[in-house]
Amino acid sequence: AQSVAQPEDQVNVAEGNPLTVKCTYSVSGNPYLFWYVQYPNRGLQFLLKYITGDNLVKGSYGFEAEFNKSQTSFHLKKPSALVSDSALYFCAGWGGSQGNLIFGKGTKLSVKP
Amino acid sequence: DVKVTQSSRYLVKRTGEKVFLECVQDMDHENMFWYRQDPGLGLRLIYFSYDVKMKEKGDIPEGYSVSREKKERFSLILESASTNQTSMYLCASSQTPRYRIRGQYFGPGTRLTVT
Numbered sequence: 001a002q003s004v005a006q007p008e009d010q011v012n013v014a015e016g017n018p019l020t021v022k023c024t025y026s027v028s029g030n031p032y033l034f035w036y037v038q039y040p041n042r043g044l045q046f047l048l049k050y051i052t053g054d055n056l057v058k059g060s061y062g063f064e065a066e067f068n069k070s071q072t073s074f075h076l077k078k079p080s081a082l083v084s085d086s087a088l089y090f091c092a093g094w095g096g097s098q099g100n101l102i103f104g105k106g107t108k109l110s111v112k113p
Numbered sequence: 114d115v116k117v118t119q120s121s122r123y124l125v126k127r128t129g130e131k132v133f134l135e136c137v138q139d140m141d142h143e144n145m146f147w148y149r150q151d152p153g154l155g156l157r158l159i160y161f162s163y164d165v166k167m168k169e170k171g172d173i174p175e176g177y178s179v180s181r182e183k184k185e186r187f188s189l190i191l192e193s194a195s196t197n198q199t200s201m202y203l204c205a206s207s208q209t210p211r212y213r214i215r216g217q218y219f220g221p222g223t224r225l226t227v228t
Contacts, residue, residue, distance in 0.1 A: 009153070034216050043117070043203055043219035044156075090155065092216075100146075100171070101217060105155035 002027045004093045006104035013081045013111050021076040021107045023091030033074040034092040034101070035065055044090060050074060061085070081111045116140070117220035119204050125226045132191040134223050136204030143208065145187035146217065147171075147179065150201040162187055194227045201225075 003026045013019045025031055032051055036044040048059025055067045065076045076089060091104040120135035136145065146161040148171075158171030160179040168179050176198060180188045187206075191198055201224050205217040 036216075036219075041122075041222070041224070043221045044205075044217075045219070046216050049216055100158055100161065103156040105153060 002093075002102055004091050004102045004104040006089075006091055006107045008107050009105075010108045010110065013109070015083050015111055015113050016080050019078050019081040019085070019109065019111070021089050021091075021109060023074045023076065023104060024072050025074060025091075025093045026072060027093050027102070031074075032094045033065075033067065035059065035063070035074075035076050036090045036092065037061075038088040038090065038106075040087075047076070047089075081109075083111050083113055085109060086111045117204055117206050117218050119202075119220040119223050121223050122221060123224050123226075125228065126191075126194050127228055128195060130191075130194050130227075132194045132225065132227075134189040134191075134202055134204075134225070136187045136189070136206075136220055137185050138187075138206040138218070139185065140206065140208075140218070141184065142206040142218075143184070144206060144217075145181065146205040146207075147177075147187065147189045148203045148205065149173070150203055150222070156203065159189065194225075196227050199225060199227045 005024045034049045035047040038044045048057050050057045050067045058064045063078050088106050090106050092101050094101050117138045126132050144163050147159040148156040150156050157173050159177050162168045162181040178190045201222050203222050204220040207217045
C-alpha cells in the first residue's frame with residue numbers, strides 16, 4: 001500500500017536556527033511529492049513540489065526540500081527559522097499511476113523567539 | 114490566483130440534522146475533493162469528483178454523500194449528523210489530467226461541531 005509518513009508529531013526550533021521537518025514515502029512508480037503548510041484555522045497552502053529533476057527543490061517563504069531516492073525521503077528545510085513559520089506542515093505524495101494524493105499526518109512546527 | 118471558498122467557517126449542528134457543506138472554486142477545475150482533518154490522523158479523503166455529476170468514494174465515505182451539479186460547486190452532505198462527524202472539513206480543487214502534478218488548491222475549511 002502506498003503511504004506517506006511524517007515521523008515527528010512536533011518539531012521545536014529556536015528562531016534563527018535551521019529547521020528540518022521529515023517526510024518519507026512509499027509509492028509505486030516515480031514519486032510526485034508536495035509540502036503544504038496550514039496556519040491556525042486556515043486551509044492548506046502549497047509550499048513546494050518535486051516532480052523530476054534537481055533533488056533540491058526551492059519553494060515559498062524560503063523553504064526548500066531535498067528529495068533522496070535511496071532513502072525515500074523528502075525532508076523540508078529552512079536555513080533560518082522565523083516565529084511566523086510556526087504552523088502545521090503536511091507532506092503529500094502520489095505514485096504516478098492510479099489513486100489519489102496521499103497525505104502524511106502532519107508535523108506541528110513551533111519556533112520560539 | 115485560484116480561489117476555493119467554503120460556505121461556512123464554523124458550523125454547529127445537532128445530532129440527526131441534515132448538514133450541507135458547500136464549496137465553490139473559480140478556476141474551472143475539473144477535480145474537486147472533500148477531506149476531513151482530525152488531530153493525529155491528518156487528512157482523509159471522503160469523496161472526490163472528476164466531472165459534473167461524477168463522484169468517487171474516497172477512504173472514509175460512510176455517513177456522507179456528495180453532489181456536483183455544476184462544475185464550480187461541490188457539496189458534501191451529512192444525511193444524519195452524528196457526534197463522531199465533528200471535525201474540520203476541507204475542500205480542494207485541481208486541474209486534470211495533470212492535477213496531481215500541480216497539486217491541489219484548498220479552501221479555508223469548515224469546522225463542524227455536532228452536539
